[in-house]
Amino acid sequence: MTDEVQTLVTGVRELVGCEASVLAVELRQGKALLRLTEEMWDGIGDALASNPDDAGDLDYFMSVVLRNAGFGRGFSGAVAFLEWQPGRESAIVASRGVVSASFVLDRTEEGASQSPADGAVNAALRSIGVVRDEWPDERAAVGLEMP
Template sequence: MADETHTALVLNECDLAESGCSLVAVPLRQGKALVPLTDAVWDCVGDALASVHPDVAGELGYFVAAVLRCAGFGTGFAGKIAILEVQVDRQSAIVASDGAVSGSFVWDLSDGDGPLDASEGPVNLSLRALGVDRGESRDECSAIGLDSAPSRRSWW
C-alpha cells in the first residue's frame, strides 16, 4: 500500500546477537542488521506510553527505551541503534547510543520540507551515524543493501 508505514531497527549484527531480541532480523552489508518492527511491538509501545505521564511519554529517551524493551532487548542495551519510520512522503529516524538519544531526523513533504535529497534524508543520516560507509554507493542505504530486493521484501 502506498500510504503504509514501515518501521524497523538497524544495528550492528554483533550487538543484535547479544541483545536478547528474538524478532526476525535481515542481515545487511557492513555487519548491520535490519529488524522490522511488528504490530505487537507497537501495541506494547503504545501501552508503555499510555501508562506514564504525558511529559514522560513525550521524551525521546523514554520512547527509545520502550521500543527496545518491547522488541525484546534486555535492559541496559549497549550499542548504537537506529529506529526508522518510512512512508511515501515522510521519513523519520532516531539514533541512540547505549540507550541515550544522540540524534533524531524528520523529513515530511506535507509540512513543506520539499523534495527529499535521499543522501541527506533521515534514513541515510541515521545510517551514517551508525558508521555506515557510503563508499562508491549512491547513498548509505545502497551501501548496506537496504535497497535490495530481500531486505525490501522483509521490511516493505
C-alpha cells in the same frame, strides 16, 4: 494496509544475546534490521499510554521501543529507529540508552527540496557507522529496501 514502515537497525554484534536477534535480518556492513511488528507496537503503545508524562521524551520512547523489540535493558549498542512513508521519513539514533540525534525529512511540504540521499534515514545510518562508498546512498550501501 499502510505504506508506513518502522524498523530498527543496529550492528549484528550488538545483537548477540538479545531476544531481538531471532527476528533480525542481516544487512551489509555488519548491520542488522528488525522490523517492528504489530505485537511490538501494541506493547509500545501500552507502555507509553501507562506513562503519558514521559511519552514525549525521546530517551524514554527509545527505551520502550527497544524493550518491546526484545533488546535487553542492558543493551548499550548504537541503534537507529527508522520510520518512513511516502514523502516523509524520520529517524532517532540512540547509543547506551541515550538519544544522540533525531532527523526528519518531509517532502510533502510545499517547496520541500531536500534530496532523499540527504534525508533522515541516510543521516541516521551514517550516525551508526554505515559508509556510502560507491553506493548512491547509505540505504543502498547496507541493502535496506524502502517501499
